[in-house]
Amino acid sequence: VVTIQLLDALHCFCYHGEAVGSNDDMSIQQKREWELTCGVDAQLQTVSDVLQGTSLSNSNDEDDSKGNKLLRQKQTWLLGGDSFFYWDFFEGDDKFCRCRYPSLKQEILHNNVFKLTQPQFDDLLLLAKLWKRSILGQFCTAFNRGDDSHEMYGIEAGLPLSMAHIMAVLLFINYDLLAFKYVKTGCNRMGADEMYAAVKSRNQEIGHWYKLMREVVMFYGEQSSIQQTFYLHLDGHLLFSSFTPKIEAPTIYSSSLAVARVIVADGGAIIE
Numbered sequence: 330v331v332t333i334q335l336l337d338a339l340h341c342f343c344y345h346g347e348a349v350g351s352n353d354d355m356s357i358q359q360k361r362e363w364e365l366t367c368g369v370d371a372q373l374q375t376v377s378d379v380l381q382g383t384s385l386s387n388s389n390d391e392d393d394s395k396g397n398k399l400l401r402q403k404q405t406w407l408l409g410g411d412s413f414f415y416w417d418f419f420e421g422d423d424k425f426c427r428c429r430y431p432s433l434k435q436e437i438l439h440n441n442v443f444k445l446t447q448p449q450f451d452d453l454l455l456l457a458k459l460w461k462r463s464i465l466g467q468f469c470t471a472f473n474r475g476d477d478s479h480e481m482y483g484i485e486a487g488l489p490l491s492m493a494h495i496m497a498v499l500l501f502i503n504y505d506l507l508a509f510k511y512v513k514t515g516c517n518r519m520g521a522d523e524m525y526a527a528v529k530s531r532n533q534e535i536g537h538w539y540k541l542m543r544e545v546v547m548f549y550g551e552q553s554s555i556q557q558t559f560y561l562h563l564d565g566h567l568l569f570s571s572f573t574p575k576i577e578a579p580t581i582y583s584s585s586l587a588v589a590r591v592i593v594a595d596g597g598a599i600i601e
Contacts, residue, residue, distance in 0.1 A: 410516040410578025411525060413532050415540040418481045426529060428536030433493050437500070440534040443510040456503075457495040466490065471548040484548045494549070497541035501579055508579075511535050516578035542579045560589035561600045 412424055419425045430436040437445050437453075445453065460466045473479075473486035501508045515535045518528050532539060553559070559582040583589045589599050 409576045410512065410580075411518065411528055411532075412577040413529060413536075413539060415536055416482050418483075424529075426533055426536055428540070429533040430537065433496065433537040433541070436535065436537045437496075442515045442531065442534050443507045445504075445507075453496055453499055453503075454492075456499055457492050460495050460499070461490075461492055466495070469549060472551075474548065478547065482544060482547065484544055488548075490545075490549055493537070494541050494545050497538050498545055500538060501542065511538065512578045512580075515539070546579075557584065558601060559584055560586055 413426045414422055414424045415426050415428060428436065430439060434450065437450055438447065467489075469490040471479075471484050471486055471488045471490075479485055501511070515532050516528070516539065518525075561580070561582050586599070586601075
C-alpha cells in the first residue's frame with residue numbers, strides 16, 4: 330500500500346506538476362529545495378514558511394531559531410476552516426455566499442487565490458474526461474442519505490458524479506501548492522482576530538470549488554462509522570486541554586497509520 334501511494338505521488342508530481350500563479354516562481358523553487366531536503370510530501374508548515382518569505386539558505390542556527398518561533402506560533406491553534414453555504418436553500422443565512430465567477434472554468438483561470446494557466450486547465454479537463462469514462466467514473470452516483478439534505482443541497486440520490494465534481498477533486502489532489510492556498514487562504518481566517526466577513530470574501534473567489542468539494546464529500550463519499558480510525562499528520566506538537574475537532578475545509582486523512590508515518594514531517598505528530 331505504501332509503495333502504491335508513493336508511486337502515485339511521484340506520478341502526480343512528475344506528470345501533472347504544480348499550478349503556477351503570478352509571482353509564484355520563487356515560492357515553487359524554494360518548495361522544490363525543501364522537498365529535496367525533507368522528503369516526498371510538502372508539509373504545510375514548511376510551505377507556509379516559504380510563502381511568508383523564509384529563506385532556505387540561512388545558517389543552521391538561524392533556521393532553528395526561526396523554526397522554533399514559527400512552531401510556537403502554530404501551537405496556539407489548529408485550523409479547521411469556516412463554513413460557507415452556496416446553496417439557494419440557505420439564502421438569508423449569515424453564511425450564505427454567492428460565487429464571484431459565473432463558472433468553474435472562469436474561477437480556476439481568474440481567481441485571486443491561486444489560478445491555473447490555460448494549458449494547465451486543458452490538462453485538468455482531459456484528466457477529468459478520462460476519469461469520467463473509467464468504470465469507477467461511470468458507476469459513481471450519489472448515495473441516498475435518507476434525509477432532507479438532498480433537497481437542501483440540490484443533489485438527488487443516484488445522480489452521477491459530474492465533470493465539475495471530478496475537476497474539483499483533481500485540483501485538490503494533483504496540485505498541492507494550489508490546494509494549500511485554497512484551504513489556508515480561502516477557507517481559514519488569517520488571524521485569530523480576523524472577522525468572518527473577510528474570509529467569506531476570500532472564499533467567494535473559490536466558491537465553485539468549495540461548493541463542489543462539499544457535495545462530493547457529503548453525497549458521493551462513504552460515511553464513516555464510530556469503529557473506524559483515521560489519522561491526521563501535523564507538522565508540530567500541540568498541547569490540547571480538550572480536543573473536539575470541527576473540520577469545515579477539505580482535509581486529507583488516512584485510514585492507514587503506516588501511510589501517515591510516511592508523510593509526517595520530522596518532529597511532527599499524528600492525531601488519531
